[in-house]
Amino acid sequence: xxxxxxxxxxxxxxxxxxxxxxxxxxxxxxxxxxxxxxxxxxxxxxxxxxxxxxxxxxxxxxxxxxxxxxxxxxxxxxxxxxxxxxxxxxxxxxxxxxxxxxxxxxxxxxxxxxxxxxxxxxxxxxxxxxxxxxxxxxxxxxxxxxxxxxxxxxxxxxxxxxxxxxxxxxxxxxxxxxxxxxxxxxxxxxxxxxxxxxxxxxxxxxxxxxxxxxxxxxxxxxxxxxxxxxxxxxxxxxxxxxxxxxxxxxxxxxxxxxxxxxxxxxxxxxxxxxxxxxxxxxxxxxxxxxxxxxxxxxxxxxxxxxxxxxxxxxxxxxxxxxxxxxxxxxxxxxxxxxxxxxxxxxxxxxxxxxxxxxxxxxxxxxxxxxxxxxxxxxxxxxxxxxxxxxxxxxxxxxxxxxxxxxxxxxxxxxxxxxxxxxxxxxxxxxxxxxxxxxxxxxxxxxxxxxxxxxxxxxxxxxxxxxxxxxxxxxxxxxxxxxxxxxxxxxxxxxxxxxxxxxxxxxxxxxxxxxxxxxx
Numbered sequence: 001x002x003x004x005x006x007x008x009x010x011x012x013x014x015x016x017x018x019x020x021x022x023x024x025x026x027x028x029x030x031x032x033x034x035x036x037x038x039x040x041x042x043x044x045x046x047x048x049x050x051x052x053x054x055x056x057x058x059x060x061x062x063x064x065x066x067x068x069x070x071x072x073x074x075x076x077x078x079x080x081x082x083x084x085x086x087x088x089x090x091x092x093x094x095x096x097x098x099x100x101x102x103x104x105x106x107x108x109x110x111x112x113x114x115x116x117x118x119x120x121x122x123x124x125x126x127x128x129x130x131x132x133x134x135x136x137x138x139x140x141x142x143x144x145x146x147x148x149x150x151x152x153x154x155x156x157x158x159x160x161x162x163x164x165x166x167x168x169x170x171x172x173x174x175x176x177x178x179x180x181x182x183x184x185x186x187x188x189x190x191x192x193x194x195x196x197x198x199x200x201x202x203x204x205x206x207x208x209x210x211x212x213x214x215x216x217x218x219x220x221x222x223x224x225x226x227x228x229x230x231x232x233x234x235x236x237x238x239x240x241x242x243x244x245x246x247x248x249x250x251x252x253x254x255x256x257x258x259x260x261x262x263x264x265x266x267x268x269x270x271x272x273x274x275x276x277x278x279x280x281x282x283x284x285x286x287x288x289x290x291x292x293x294x295x296x297x298x299x300x301x302x303x304x305x306x307x308x309x310x311x312x313x314x315x316x317x318x319x320x321x322x323x324x325x326x327x328x329x330x331x332x333x334x335x336x337x338x339x340x341x342x343x344x345x346x347x348x349x350x351x352x353x354x355x356x357x358x359x360x361x362x363x364x365x366x367x368x369x370x371x372x373x374x375x376x377x378x379x380x381x382x383x384x385x386x387x388x389x390x391x392x393x394x395x396x397x398x399x400x401x402x403x404x405x406x407x408x409x410x411x412x413x414x415x416x417x418x419x420x421x422x423x424x425x426x427x428x429x430x431x432x433x434x435x436x437x438x439x440x441x442x443x444x445x446x447x448x449x450x451x452x453x454x455x456x457x458x459x460x461x462x463x464x465x466x467x468x469x470x471x472x473x474x475x476x477x478x479x480x481x482x483x484x485x486x487x488x489x490x491x492x493x494x495x496x497x498x499x500x501x502x503x504x505x506x507x508x509x510x511x512x513x514x515x516x517x518x519x
Contacts, residue, residue: 001104002096003027003448006038006086009071014042017064021049027086036078036085037093037441043082054082090437094428097440100499104447109149109454111326114289115141117300118212119156122204123167124189126211128338129302131359132384134217135375135512136335136459137300142510143454143462152294155219156285157205160226161278164201171200211360215368216512228284234276237284237319238269246318256283261314283315290321296329298457300380303334333457335380341387366391369513373400376511379460399467404516406470407508410501411517413482414494422495429488435479436496439472443503450510466507473500 011025022045027038043058050057058079065084066077074092078085088096117137120130137153144151158164170184174194180186193200205222212218228234238254241247246257252272256279259266269280289297297316301309309332316322316330340347340357347357363371370391377399378384396402432440445465453461482493508515 001106001447001451002444003038004107004451006071006075010040010086013065013071014061017061019046022046030083030085033438035080035083036076036087038086040084040086041082042084043079055079058082058084088441090428090432093432093437093440093444096444097499098424098426098495100443100446101502106147106447106451109144109147111150111295111329112293113144113149113151113296113298114154114292114294115144115151115298115300116154116156118217119158119301120208121158121161121163122201122208123163123185124187124204126208126359127356128340128359128362128386129335131215131362131371132338132375132380133300133302133335134212134359135215135372136333136380138217139372139376139459139462139511140298140300140333140454140457142512143450143459146510147451147454149454152221153219154221154223157222157224157226159201159205159224160229160281167200167204207360211358211363214360214363215371223285225281225285228281228288233288234281234284237287238280240287240319241269241283244318244320246315256280256315258311258314261318263311263314267311279311279315282312283319286312286316287319287321290316290319290324293324295324295326296331297325298331298333300333300335303336303381305332306334309334331457333380336383338375338384338386341385341389343389344387347388362388369404370398370400372512373403373463376459377463379458399463400513401519402474403466403470403504403508404514405519406473407501407504407515408517408519409477410473410497410504413477414497414501416483417490417494420491420494422491422498424495426491426495429492433480435472435476436493439469439476439496439500442469442472443500446503446506462507462510466504466511469500469504469507473504 007025007027010027011022014022014025022042025040025042027040030036030039043054043061046052046057047054062077062079062084066072071077071086074089076087076089078087115137117140118126118130118134120126126134141151141153166181166183167185170180170186170190171193173180173184174191180190193203196203209222238247241256247269248255248257253268254270256267256269267279268277269283270276286297313330313332317325322330340362366388374384374386374391390398391400392398394401396405442465449461449465453459476496480493482490482497485493505515
């Protein structure tokens with residue numbers, strides 16, 4: 001992890017120079033690459049304590065670091081407008097680049113993580129929003145596991161609520177030739193379910209699992225809400241709330257003291273007719289998560305749950321078992337909805353059914369690779385416009401094609417040069433030209449980027465990093481001949497191809513996208 005190591009070494013160097021008040025240092029990439037490979041604003045942080053101008057502090061620090069720091073052997077320091085800029089030597093950059101693929105010691109990722117996502121009602125087919133949350137969760141799990149985290153993935157099946165009963169009633173009505181109940185389920189899929197001599201809930205669950213399997217999304221556990229009731233977990237959780245003086249009875253109902261915990265009002269747990277509310281069962285489900293020993297809970301929910309999140313958080317954190325959670329150990333990632341377009345025009349209805357377009361139909365039209373990439377391309381808290389026509393385009397405008405073509409192009413070049421014995425520990429045979437240097441610098445950021453994606457739960461950074469890697473490779477390819485290069489330069493550039501392919505494959509694998517060798 002280059003950036004992580006440089007930050008630690010730079011901090012040690014600053015402290016050795018007598019600035020013991022500095023606790024952390026963050027290095028950033030300058031917007032203007034002419035200013036170097038990394039930059040620090042440490043002079044601005046010190047300015048207040050030292051009562052000196054950041055420009056003066058930066059100049060002094062760069063001079064002293066250049067003279068005294070161990071970093072000076074492979075880093076050139078410069079001061080620009082109060083910032084300390086750092087440029088890696090070509091030899092050092094090359095040594096870090098050629099070591100890519102060797103085992104990496106990530107910092108310890110503590111705790112047992114339960115990552116819950118999708119958790120759609122088994123009352124109908126999955127829509128494209130479910131697909132977005134599914135892929136975000138799938139990639140998030142891959143990233144966390146890559147850096148050594150212990151992750152358990154879970155789909156919470158709402159198989160005991162009123163909506164499930166309404167689905168069964170709706171299907172039964174159609175089977176019997178009767179009107180569907182008021183507020184019941186409508187649509188062609190209800191008539192299709194009525195033709196089957198099977199439980200519609202089980203049919204829908206099988207259908208949901210099938211489409212998720214098509215896009216490579218699986219779960220360690222499909223957790224049944226019904227199981228909570230069967231083993232008495234909901235009742236036990238209500239007893240716990242009562243023991244903690246967090247509930248009270250009024251007008252024949254049981255209420256949760258939500259207002260005392262920051263909510264706008266108290267919430268019903270058990271209705272006057274004896275039925276549990278969704279809120280009560282959700283508390284019990286999270287209570288069960290804690291009782292199973294998980295110390296970090298991550299929920300990926302739809303943005304329509306925005307107002308519900310504080311309510312659940314207050315309740316869960318009030319449970320005595322919440323003491324098992326790590327600091328910031330209860331996280332919600334809210335995914336905004338997806339708008340479909342075709343050739344720039346909104347797509348609201350399925351051509352086949354005249355109803356809401358399903359995830360299955362989207363996957364059938366554009367394939368798994370494009371579906372997975374576009375689902376994680378943007379931050380989940382932003383609305384997404386998904387152009388189906390673009391996703392099928394075989395051109396550089398389609399980021400999936402652009403990235404996969406970079407991988408296929410590397411494979412083609414390596415096939416042309418044939419079997420060449422390379423010494424991966426060899427030094428630079430020729431100085432790096434700018435396009436080479438830009439590619440190498442981006443590659444050596446890989447482990448830092450993965451660590452950032454995983455620890456900050458920002459999966460959208462991975463496709464952005466991967467697209468930029470493909471772009472830098474295509475630029476390298478345009479100006480750096482390989483087949484016609486001299487023997488020494490050819491070996492150098494073949495090694496660049498091999499390491500770049502390794503990073504590209506790793507990125508695509510983490511996203512669950514194929515890496516074709518021919519296109």
